[in-house]
Amino acid sequence: QKEVEQDPGPLSVPEGAIVSLNCTYSNSAFQYFMWYRQYSRKGPELLMYTYSSGNKEDGRFTAQVDKSSKYISLFIRDSQPSDSATYLCAMGFRDYKLSFGAGTTVTVRA
């Protein structure tokens, strides 16, 4: 069993829809949780970072962490074609030693 399981997708949504992305994990020691966005043939870029349970909001993005269920989510509101990318969840018990999900590819249709 992988330490981090990510819903594989792919997801295709119309512009303006809410995108919901999910990951589960097995290591209860994980306390740092991140979401990265990766455009085709580019390096991942950090979107959200949190180390506590609950919600964190940044503009159109909301990260949700439920440590009791070992489950994290990323919501993208009012999705735009520029949000079309692969989204990677990442987590670890140290924020410099991360385990990544396999990624979910999202396409936002104009």
Next chain:
Amino acid sequence: NAGVTQTPKFQVLKTGQSMTLQCAQDMNHEYMSWYRQDPGMGLRLIHYSVGAGITDQGEVPNGYNVSRSTTEDFPLRLLSAAPSQTSVYFCASSYSGGYTFGSGTRLTVV
């Protein structure tokens, strides 16, 4: 401010050859890591460093060596290339709060 710089961007090696992937960061970050990315498997940690002179193995270290003689540089050496090492390699650095990734090196071993 260049961030994380990886060279080369593309490389083709013959089985058995050795080479070094270069990584440099100009942000005075303490932590640096090497990941490989393969289709359907996400990012897997090869080696990481928590400071100059300190390195440790990640999830998939076999066939790779690293050293960290300065804060800025963290080269990855392939000892004897194998076709299974065909992948996209990403270097990343962090102080805390999530990694900044380079743009990657696409390596093909034939």
